[in-house]
Amino acid sequence: MPLLILIGVLMIITEKGFQFNLDANKYREYYDIAGLKLGSWEKYxxxxxxxxxxxxxxxxxxxxxxxxxxxxxxxxxxxxxxxxxxxxxxxxxxxxxxxxxxxxxxxxxxxxxxxxxxxx
Structure with a gap:
């Protein structure tokens, strides 16, 4: 039961987004979990x-x-x-x-x- 609650809380506080660094021509798709942005940078x-x-x-x-x-x-x-x-x-x-x-x-x-x- 506590695991289900933890999964539910993570689903509520997690957001998906994109971040762009126009000077370096890089972008990343990230998952924001309680303010911590996780994702790797890619060149374009x-x-x-x-x-x-x-x-x-x-x-x-x-x-x-x-x-x-x-x-x-x-x-x-x-x-x-x-x-x-x-x-x-x-x-x-x-x-x-x-x-x-x-x-x-x-x-x-x-x-x-x-x-x-x-x-x-």
């Missing part, structure tokens, strides 16, 4: 584009009596494409405007515009 030459795609996400929830409900939502995913055709999934959100707002500092840092691949 340049960023080609930042783009947003949309996708449908379904979740099925079951009750104790075998009844289920399915919830479907549209999700917007932001990606950064690097020069080596590597693409980084930056963030996914249900609200496209909030996602675009979160991308502004990264767009300014790389001098790129967001390519919106969603219909609307």
């Amino acid at each position: 030459h340049s960023a080609q584009k930042i783009y947003v795609n949309s996708a449908m996400m379904s979740q099925r929830i079951y009750s104790r009596v075998s009844a289920s409900s399915t919830f479907t939502n549209q999700v917007f995913n932001a990606y950064l494409k690097l020069d080596d055709d590597n693409k980084l999934h930056l963030k996914g959100m249900k609200n496209k405007e909030k996602l675009l707002k979160k991308l502004e500092p990264l767009c300014n840092a790389f001098g790129l515009e967001v390519v919106d691949n969603t219909n609307g």
Whole structure:
């Protein structure tokens, strides 16, 4: 039982993100566990584009009596494409405007515009 509690606490306090060092052309995907960022740095030459795609996400929830409900939502995913055709999934959100707002500092840092691949 204490192990399950520990796993639950770790899931709550862990975040995934990206960090960029523009001067050294390095990035890292990290896991932030209570303020400690874990992840290795990788080199890149340049960023080609930042783009947003949309996708449908379904979740099925079951009750104790075998009844289920399915919830479907549209999700917007932001990606950064690097020069080596590597693409980084930056963030996914249900609200496209909030996602675009979160991308502004990264767009300014790389001098790129967001390519919106969603219909609307």
